[in-house]
Amino acid sequence: MASRPAARDLALWVLSENARRGIWVEDALATVLRRHPRLPPAERALLLELVQGVKRWEIWLDWALSHFLPQPLKKLHPRVLLILRLGAYQLRFLSRIPARAAIHEAVAQAKAAGLPQAHGGLINAVLRRLAREGPPPLPPKERDPVAHLSLAYAHPPWLVQRWLRREGLPAAEARLAANNRVPPLTVRVNTLKTTPEALIPRLAAEGISARPTTFYPHGLVLMAWRTPPPEAPSYGEGLWRFQDEGAMLAGLLLPLSPGDTVLELGAGRGGKTTHLAERLHNQGLVAAVELHSGRLRELRQALRAWGATVAAPLRADAGRALPLKEGACDAALLDVPCSGLGTLRRHPEIKTRLAEADLATFPPRQLRMLEVAAPAVRPGGRLLYLTCTTEPEENEEVVAAFLKEHRDFRLHPHPELLPPPVRPFLEAPGWFRTSPAPHGVDAFFGALLVRTG
Numbered sequence: 001m002a003s004r005p006a007a008r009d010l011a012l013w014v015l016s017e018n019a020r021r022g023i024w025v026e027d028a029l030a031t032v033l034r035r036h037p038r039l040p041p042a043e044r045a046l047l048l049e050l051v052q053g054v055k056r057w058e059i060w061l062d063w064a065l066s067h068f069l070p071q072p073l074k075k076l077h078p079r080v081l082l083i084l085r086l087g088a089y090q091l092r093f094l095s096r097i098p099a100r101a102a103i104h105e106a107v108a109q110a111k112a113a114g115l116p117q118a119h120g121g122l123i124n125a126v127l128r129r130l131a132r133e134g135p136p137p138l139p140p141k142e143r144d145p146v147a148h149l150s151l152a153y154a155h156p157p158w159l160v161q162r163w164l165r166r167e168g169l170p171a172a173e174a175r176l177a178a179n180n181r182v183p184p185l186t187v188r189v190n191t192l193k194t195t196p197e198a199l200i201p202r203l204a205a206e207g208i209s210a211r212p213t214t215f216y217p218h219g220l221v222l223m224a225w226r227t228p229p230p231e232a233p234s235y236g237e238g239l240w241r242f243q244d245e246g247a248m249l250a251g252l253l254l255p256l257s258p259g260d261t262v263l264e265l266g267a268g269r270g271g272k273t274t275h276l277a278e279r280l281h282n283q284g285l286v287a288a289v290e291l292h293s294g295r296l297r298e299l300r301q302a303l304r305a306w307g308a309t310v311a312a313p314l315r316a317d318a319g320r321a322l323p324l325k326e327g328a329c330d331a332a333l334l335d336v337p338c339s340g341l342g343t344l345r346r347h348p349e350i351k352t353r354l355a356e357a358d359l360a361t362f363p364p365r366q367l368r369m370l371e372v373a374a375p376a377v378r379p380g381g382r383l384l385y386l387t388c389t390t391e392p393e394e395n396e397e398v399v400a401a402f403l404k405e406h407r408d409f410r411l412h413p414h415p416e417l418l419p420p421p422v423r424p425f426l427e428a429p430g431w432f433r434t435s436p437a438p439h440g441v442d443a444f445f446g447a448l449l450v451r452t453g
Contacts (some may be wrong), residue, residue, distance in 0.1 A: 342443025
């Protein structure tokens, strides 16, 4: 990458790292932004738009391009395919970029990459035809609803078919459409240090306009900014962190009192851990278990910035027995590994990264984590099972399988006593569920269990 590269070149690098090495685009984007901290705001915005847009619409882009190519997509040079996707995305979705500019830049990228002249000619010809003729018509919805919806909303056919079968056409199509809307930039306010009312004017002084979130009482939506929000002093001081509002609401499900001892399995980078510390008012203990050393390092950094002195990060495998005494904890939170299908708005690459067969790999791990956590919860204690997926096999069915084998646990018997912000998202017999349609937040599932004996 050049010292002052353009957004298109940085986007091509990110997508190449994603395709070649399997790196998640958000991690590759973080690398780019770290290397180029002075990237102009307009270029930074275009970079994010191109990368996320290409991943969001990749299925449609490949289908449209295939109609103008003389050979199958899989026979293209990998760099040529990525350049074509970037060019096609600009032609189709970015009306402010002239077609001739998008095509010219695509050909220039091929030349800069040292590709043969014939590759540049192919890119030029394909993109010119797409710009001139437009994409081909979609398959009729009435005759082939799976194919139509899959292409219209760029979701894999297997997933469209699952949602159609389970939810019906109107609800499935609403979910597909909602997944393609660019999500708002939401943040959770650190109530150990400030309040939303105090933070809004502070952010305004830093050039960031914000408003309260719709459902969660201590969240904000960042609406506009002069400089990137992560560069704001308030962020460096740990006054807020990025988090989807659905995740904020899920964090309220677990009843807690200051002084409680809480076990957290799957602590990750600290989103739920910092929230637990807040809700305990930094009184008690959060044993935050995470296996991966990189995430554990980020977790420790997050706790320091947040001022979460009550949390103790522990490196351990949440799928194996933990060195904890029976009934040592008042509560446990399990943020289990899952397919992530509830977060497609924010992580659109899951659409092409996940295969239907992969779904079967999650429930055994999820059930094992429940079995590991259960003995640590005291009689009368609470256990919260959370996922960010839409699929029953990872949600209700895992909880039902656990309850069948653990008669000393049951669903929380009094959901009406849970905090008011979460009550609109509760459904019989006690499941917590959010959705991008109609709630406008990521899809989370939660089941609050109580140990009875």
